[in-house]
Amino acid sequence: MSVAEDREEASGGEGTPTRERARHDKRERILAAAVKVFAERGFYNAKVSQVASEAGVADGTIYLYFKNKDDLLIETFEDRMQWINERLREGIVEERSALENLRHFMRMHLLLAVHARDLAEFITVELRQSSKFVKEYKNTKFIEYLNILASVIIRGQEEGVLRPDIDARLAARALFGVLDEVMLTLVLARKQPTEEQIDQHAAQVEQLILGGLLAGNPAQAAPGV
Amino acid sequence: MSVAEDREEASGGEGTPTRERARHDKRERILAAAVKVFAERGFYNAKVSQVASEAGVADGTIYLYFKNKDDLLIETFEDRMQWINERLREGIVEERSALENLRHFMRMHLLLAVHARDLAEFITVELRQSSKFVKEYKNTKFIEYLNILASVIIRGQEEGVLRPDIDARLAARALFGVLDEVMLTLVLARKQPTEEQIDQHAAQVEQLILGGLLAGNPAQAAPGV
């Protein structure tokens, strides 16, 4: 998993860069293991010792990097959502139209099911748990996700291509609902979907979201934009 | 709660109808308690003893009606989804157009957040868990839900009001995703939404799903269909 490879690579000169690096690497190994194990078994069925052994560390080591099991969930979530948000933000470029950006966004979201299956599964299943039952956790990274999506929609509304009478935040939420649910079906399927299958799903979702379900809507005319 | 009142009413001639009835009532009390407790704390944080005390029965009694805690979750889910599916099916009437039926469907789904808040919360949060982690559980009632929704869409496609090029099953899934996510936000909000608020959300969802996000689509012209 390439998730965190490119972060903090410029750890600078002072201190003990090697030590820093080692610490960071181990943390990352634990996070990757957590994504995998939580995805496979769900947070509550997953044992800390499974995460540890998947990460190749001792049980106790987990607790050098995370306060407790809940904290491990939160941190894993934050870290991975952060990474996802960064990828999504990178995918949104000024030069493209809002519509193109939106389409790209949807496709990228769904592609997680291929390129980072564990992560997709983890997000898909644990997001609600973490939001709802882990005490005192304001899910800022997910809010950030929604903001990124909403801002693309708002851009579209400003450009006049997206209808202005739908609340952008609600639309973002709804769109996330669609993507999340579709990704869930992809992820629950026994076998890994191919990139083409994802593309087909993406195209249909696009059609639906942009053109709506009603017959005779313009979007139908330009499926391949 | 009238949820399961009409099942098993035809207990036949044999045995003691009163005893049957009593048995049925106690089972129902446990189910209602399970919905409440699971909604409040989540399945894994909920204790069997909490469900028991909420139901006003002894811990051991739970096991006279359900095999184990997992089974209680499944049964609760099946029972309540069954009830929801029945309500939704009742709401779909031949005399109305497919479009009207679809709109009605969406509204009914969201109204759960007002009329059966615990249930809404329960479905919203536990559905994924139960589908994914409870071993060997084919979630037939949820599939049924999707079938009901898909059949309405297919009717619409046959009537020519809904676009034929989108897979009805995918559309059903996507629509469920939207409704579920919107209901989640309603349900996580501190205070109970009013019926008007639900109506507003329903209208926006309708706009979005039927008319699509693109500007200039026909659905906008007829918001009050």
Added chain:
Amino acid sequence: MSVAEDREEASGGEGTPTRERARHDKRERILAAAVKVFAERGFYNAKVSQVASEAGVADGTIYLYFKNKDDLLIETFEDRMQWINERLREGIVEERSALENLRHFMRMHLLLAVHARDLAEFITVELRQSSKFVKEYKNTKFIEYLNILASVIIRGQEEGVLRPDIDARLAARALFGVLDEVMLTLVLARKQPTEEQIDQHAAQVEQLILGGLLAGNPAQAAPGV
């Protein structure tokens, strides 16, 4: 151990006397086991599972009767000190002179080392721990012990047999210190002391406390009071 035999014997009529009784018996068995195990190994080296197996119950059962291990220590202490205080109070009778009562008190204290060796060891070693390190624990039963002893001394001062210029509370504390320390040596000795040995020690302590270390003091004249 006869410690709690005679308490609550009249459990009254209402409720479920048998259930009450059973509950009380099991609690008592756990307390007795705790005294034994804590005496043998000390609180911190003792395992809850050792107490459980000594009591002949499952580990989890302990937690039906006590909040946690700390609570078990406190409750054990309270219960046993209560019993000791009751015995001591019974031993103080109006008809006897304060001096006789005081002598009797000292002897009874030391006799614990014979008649309830585990208890003696427990008190001797754990009292300080519980007072000092168990958070928020006001050691009321020990204060009660000191009050009983102080009241005997005050009686003696009022009767004119004990010197009035020593603070009774300090004297009680000091006397406890002597008795506790002497009991500690008795209890640490490999073999169980006989009642005669206790009597000898009691006589010496009496001499020392009443007559003082100085030569030529009156107490010497009446060693056998």
Added chain:
Amino acid sequence: MSVAEDREEASGGEGTPTRERARHDKRERILAAAVKVFAERGFYNAKVSQVASEAGVADGTIYLYFKNKDDLLIETFEDRMQWINERLREGIVEERSALENLRHFMRMHLLLAVHARDLAEFITVELRQSSKFVKEYKNTKFIEYLNILASVIIRGQEEGVLRPDIDARLAARALFGVLDEVMLTLVLARKQPTEEQIDQHAAQVEQLILGGLLAGNPAQAAPGV
């Protein structure tokens, strides 16, 4: 704290005296930290890492100087009791009468509560633990303490000022019990006692121990001997 300064100062010719000295200093820092931390939290609640950080060394360093946590307790105890015994022995001078020496002894013991509060607390609370539960530990330094005290008493008996009919070893033990218990109350009090308060307590203890509790004893006549 000058506690162990004068030991090993004659490290002879071989090796590097400076290194010896350095080693000795670090050991002393750890001992001082142990006294402080054990006094504050008790041996079993104290973490080795807390001692290390209090001493300003790494956790692992502790194990270069002590075999394990138990050994640290024993060594701390031995070292500090050694120091106390030295101070007490210095305070006993041939020129003074046994009575004066005894009074001085008591006062010095209690003054620990002012001049070395952590140490007083440590001794008061941990002595019993270490005697009783640390395997195979013959508490020689404490026996030495008792011997010092007993020898003063024996001198008194020989001089004819102390009554001969009380076993000196038992008297020493009893006297320690009083001093230890009184020191415990001083040390548990929220605020540090003043030297005057100590003197008052010492005077009362003296009265009690020398004159006894009985009224009309000679010691009353000469409180200020």
Added chain:
DNA sequence: TATGAATGAGAATTCATTCAT
């Protein structure tokens, strides 16, 4: 020597489930 990250054995506690009443 000194460090402190890593280890992993060990312990308290929880809670689904059973079963004697």
Added chain:
DNA sequence: GATGAATGAATTCTCATTCAT
């Protein structure tokens, strides 16, 4: 059927101790 006390397997987390650097 109903009860709820008792069970004990299972799990999280701690912390003394080690050892590569």
